Amino acid sequence: MAMCAVLRCVSANFSAALPLLTRPAHFWTCQNSRRPNMLRTLYTTSSRLSGALKFTDKHEWVRVEGTVGTVGISNFAQEALGDVVYCGLPEVGTKLEQMEEFGALESVKAASELYSPLTGEVTEINTNLADNPGLVNKACYEDGWLIKMTIEKPAELDELMDEAAYEKFIKSLDS
Amino acid sequence: MSVGKAAVKVVRLGRMSYRSALKLQQQHIKQHLDSCSSSPNTLLLCEHEPVYTIGIRQAPYPPEEEQRLKALGADFFRSNRGGLITFHGPGQLVCYPVLNLACFKKSVRWYVCELERMVIKMCSQFGIEASTSPDTGVWVGNNKICAIGIHCRRYITSHGLALNCNTDMSWFDNIVPCGIVGKGVTSLSRELGRDVPTEEAIPKLLEAFTEQFNCTLTYN
Numbered sequence: 001m002a003m004c005a006v007l008r009c010v011s012a013n014f015s016a017a018l019p020l021l022t023r024p025a026h027f028w029t030c031q032n033s034r035r036p037n038m039l040r041t042l043y044t045t046s047s048r049l050s051g052a053l054k055f056t057d058k059h060e061w062v063r064v065e066g067t068v069g070t071v072g073i074s075n076f077a078q079e080a081l082g083d084v085v086y087c088g089l090p091e092v093g094t095k096l097e098q099m100e101e102f103g104a105l106e107s108v109k110a111a112s113e114l115y116s117p118l119t120g121e122v123t124e125i126n127t128n129l130a131d132n133p134g135l136v137n138k139a140c141y142e143d144g145w146l147i148k149m150t151i152e153k154p155a156e157l158d159e160l161m162d163e164a165a166y167e168k169f170i171k172s173l174d175s
Numbered sequence: 176m177s178v179g180k181a182a183v184k185v186v187r188l189g190r191m192s193y194r195s196a197l198k199l200q201q202q203h204i205k206q207h208l209d210s211c212s213s214s215p216n217t218l219l220l221c222e223h224e225p226v227y228t229i230g231i232r233q234a235p236y237p238p239e240e241e242q243r244l245k246a247l248g249a250d251f252f253r254s255n256r257g258g259l260i261t262f263h264g265p266g267q268l269v270c271y272p273v274l275n276l277a278c279f280k281k282s283v284r285w286y287v288c289e290l291e292r293m294v295i296k297m298c299s300q301f302g303i304e305a306s307t308s309p310d311t312g313v314w315v316g317n318n319k320i321c322a323i324g325i326h327c328r329r330y331i332t333s334h335g336l337a338l339n340c341n342t343d344m345s346w347f348d349n350i351v352p353c354g355i356v357g358k359g360v361t362s363l364s365r366e367l368g369r370d371v372p373t374e375e376a377i378p379k380l381l382e383a384f385t386e387q388f389n390c391t392l393t394y395n
Contacts, residue, residue, distance in 0.1 A: 058329070082284035085257075088231050101328075104231055104255065108311055110283045111231045111257040112327045173281055 054160035082108040084136040087129040124148040181278040188221035203273040219271040223263040225249040256334035258324030259354035266342035268373040276330040293387035318361035
């Protein structure tokens with residue numbers, strides 16, 4: 001999967017510390033199935049470099065690869081939703097503003113809104129989710145991605161939380 | 176963090192069209208999203224005129240299906256809740272909690288579970304043994320006594336549950352309720368062999384609600 005190739009390339013080029021990597025880098029394979037969805041990312045000096053996940057306070061994440069952002073929901077969100085049975089996604093070409101609702105996930109008889117982390121245009125939707133919506137639960141950071149979109153305002157990425165800030169944020173929700 | 180019990184205002188609407196109740200829910204949702212301090216948690220209780228409603232999964236119910244059901248004398252509505260097709264009508268107690276889950280627990284999965292547990296508790300007050308199953312809702316054996324389908328936006332809930340009290344169950348013959356083939360529907364009246372109107376169910380439902388959600392109820 002393209003994502004794996006990008007990360008392997010990035011890890012070879014950066015000597016940044018990897019404080020959260022308690023497992024070898026080959027964790028980022030396409031074979032994630034039953035293992036818990038624990039986030040592993042590379043710390044970079046800029047959030048605009050590919051590979052780093054940024055998070056909204058509504059639990060969507062965006063991963064930048066060049067000029068395209070891939071969007072999904074976090075492990076915290078998929079656990080709080082329960083088994084996803086349906087993904088209501090927008091059409092390719094839909095223009096979204098940051099924080100605009102772009103769809104809904106249905107789980108356990110509940111439909112929850114999805115919010116766009118960035119301003120841009122939808123370029124691709126994950127058609128695998130039509131037959132396999134459970135991918136959102138099983139692999140929320142990989143095969144369970146929701147949409148890809150252009151990044152009209154790259155500065156918006158700086159407003160989002162990096163992984164450490166997001167981990168802190170979800171801890172504060174429990175109190 | 177909410178210290179002490181959350182307060183929930185009970186609003187009894189009596190007979191109200193599905194469309195009007197939806198509008199009212201939208202107003203309450205807006206109040207939640209607009210207010211900066213205390214969240215006006217509300218529990219709307221009502222009965223609808225005969226109506227079939229569906230959720231965000233629209234594909235199984237094309238316009239022909241809509242026409243077919245309308246020809247039977249019911250209204251038809253496409254909503255933004257989860258769940259497939261169900262029926263609402265006289266004799267069915269419909270409960271729409273418009274809550275801010277931040278006052279309780281920020282998990283939709285937990286919320287649906289609690290609604291199910293609450294209805295089971297209420298059924299036991301009637302001497303009915305109800306349970307959950309892999310299919311959402313509250314069941315007496317293979318028959319669903321209460322349907323559940325909710326929507327959540329920024330932790331504000333809407334839609335809710337529909338408990339059959341003395342509903343005319345023949346309306347359900349026209350559909351596959353909640354898309355679940357091979358299972359049936361039932362009501363409090365059917366289970367108890369006597370007429371149980373919604374008025375009788377309301378106080379028991381409210382009691383179960385305060386217990387399950389650990390909240391206090393206020394009335395206007």
